[in-house]
Amino acid sequence: MAAICLMLAMANSAISAGAATQTRTTTTLESLTFASSVGAVTDSPAHPGRYLGRPILRGLQLGLTQYSAVSFALDGQYDVLAGTVYADDAQKSDGSFTISGSDGHISKSLFSISLGAKKQAAFRLSTRGLTSITLGMGAIGRLDVVANLTTSTKAPVAPTGPQVVVRYPVGGAGVAAGTKVPFAWEPFAHASSYVLQLWLVQQTGTTPLSASTPVTLSSLVFHKTSYTWDTTGFLPGVYQYDLIPLDASGNALASRSNQQQITLAS
Secondary structure: OHHHHHHHHHHHOOOOOOOOOEEEEEEEHHHOOEEEEEOEEEEOOOOOEEEOOEEEOOEEEEOOOOOOEEEEEOOOOOOEEEEEEEEOOOOOOOEEEEEEEEOOOOEEEEEEEEEOOOOEEEEEEEOOOOOEEEEEEOOOOOEEEEEEEEEEEEOOOOOOOOOOOEEEOOOOEEEEOOOEEEEEEOOOOOOOEEEEEEEEEEEOOOOOOOOOOOOEEEEEEEOOOEEEEEOOOOOOEEEEEEEEEEOOOOOEOOOOOOOEEEEEEO
């Protein structure tokens, strides 16, 4: 039964409504293509940096030449740059480190620090709207930079408020297996179609499930406020269903209707 519930939860996630969710995507800085580079390489297991004797297996290393620098094109895709700059064990004196950014018109300093031997410094910077960033260091030193870029996107927010009013079946109505069950609901303002979703929540028997066992139903109903469910092949048990009204472009006009329950008798 737990497997059924999990499968149905996944099916019901196809169309979501309600509060917006936020998705965060993280990209390692060194995975971006260098727009330009002078004296900068990528730290890796084959060519690690070192800090206090420990290997740095990812990131960037600056300082192979004087005034090392590396630039990346962001194209306004990222919101935050966060990471740590380390004074590599090869650095024996103070070294300066800077991060600057450009929005395509104006370049500005985002971060600047002088870092002594065996020191490190963390940074967290807004990169929203920036088309490029440049990491650079002064005439001397050897620095390792381990950083990630993050972008946040909000899922579309479905409107809240009124819902589709279901007329039939409601209140745990009982229907016979192998019959055709009519569904009906009130018209929703500006709706041109409706998504009807139905799923099994509890089987009354012990029939083993297979990949072909129908335990869910999802139908897009155009220009009607009724539907007929052919229950042939569906397992006897308790089902639930709900409805979402859509406009002509397929956008949800309201959140899901209140879930209704049906008992399919054997």
